[in-house]
Amino acid sequence: xxxxxxxxxxxxxxxxxxxxxxxxxxxxxxxxxxxxxxxxxxxxxxxxxxxxxxxxxxxxxxxxxxxxxxxxxxxxxxxxxxxxxxxx
Numbered sequence: 430x431x432x433x434x435x436x437x438x439x440x441x442x443x444x445x446x447x448x449x450x451x452x453x454x455x456x457x458x459x460x461x462x463x464x465x466x467x468x469x470x471x472x473x474x475x476x477x478x479x480x481x482x483x484x485x486x487x488x489x490x491x492x493x494x495x496x497x498x499x500x501x502x503x504x505x506x507x508x509x510x511x512x513x514x515x516x517x
Contacts, residue, residue, distance in 0.1 A: 450512045457510035458496060471499040471506070 459469070468474050470483050484493045500507040 454510050454512050455496060458499060458506055461506050461509055462499070469495065469499075471502040 462469065462471060466474050468476055470476070470478075472483075480487055484495055484498055485491075486493070496511075500511065
C-alpha cells in the first residue's frame, strides 16, 4: 500500500517548487533594478507613492503583481529575468 501526502502537505510542496523559480526571478529583477538605480517598482530611487506603493489602486481595490508591474514599465527587465516556459 502506498502512502500519499495529505492534500494540504501536497499543496505546500507544490507551492514550494513554484516559489523557488519565482524567488530567483524576483532576486534577478531586484539586481537589475539596483544596477540601474531604480526603486523596487522601476522608478527613479526616491520616488514617493500615494498610499506607499504603486501596486494598489485605491479606486478599484485591486493589487498588481510587482514583477508584472515592473515588466510592463521595463520590458527589457522581463527579457533579462523572467522565467522561461518549460521546454523552451
